[in-house]
Amino acid sequence: MIVRTYDECVGTDRDVKAENGNWRSVRLSLKDDGMGFSFHITTIYAGTETHIHYKNHFETVYCISGNGEIETVKDGKVYQIRPGTVYILNENDEHYLRGGTEDMILACSFNPPITGKEVHREDGSYALED
Numbered sequence: 001m002i003v004r005t006y007d008e009c010v011g012t013d014r015d016v017k018a019e020n021g022n023w024r025s026v027r028l029s030l031k032d033d034g035m036g037f038s039f040h041i042t043t044i045y046a047g048t049e050t051h052i053h054y055k056n057h058f059e060t061v062y063c064i065s066g067n068g069e070i071e072t073v074k075d076g077k078v079y080q081i082r083p084g085t086v087y088i089l090n091e092n093d094e095h096y097l098r099g100g101t102e103d104m105i106l107a108c109s110f111n112p113p114i115t116g117k118e119v120h121r122e123d124g125s126y127a128l129e130d
């Protein structure tokens with residue numbers, strides 16, 4: 001069994017901040033744990049907008065606290081995100097993720113798992129490992 005805490009991950013390689021300052025993500029579990037998914041606690045800062053298109057990954061996201069919204073690009077639909085909301089990107093949905101009036105804390109799971117070396121690309125995706 002593997003046990004680690006959020007506080008242990010803060011300030012390590014697992015603690016990743018977006019170059020544009022829009023978000024911070026603490027990756028509690030990565031590919032090398034061998035679970036088939038990765039698990040992250042992500043903070044989306046209030047008032048920010050991030051274009052995301054995980055073409056190579058499925059992601060499920062649960063809102064723990066704060067508020068924000070997600071807009072799907074293909075149809076322009078806007079969904080409010082509040083504590084208790086889950087959104088499931090089962091179609092690799094391209095979207096805009098917006099922080100609301102306060103920072104939003106999200107629990108995120110990726111399949112396939114993130115390795116920890118990915119960089120958010122121009123097109124909003126992460127590459128698959130070679």
Ligand code: 9YT
Nearest residue numbers: 025040042052061106108
């Ligand atoms: C909400 C969301 O898409 N989170 C993604 C996690 C974060 N960008 C990361 O850990 O790379």
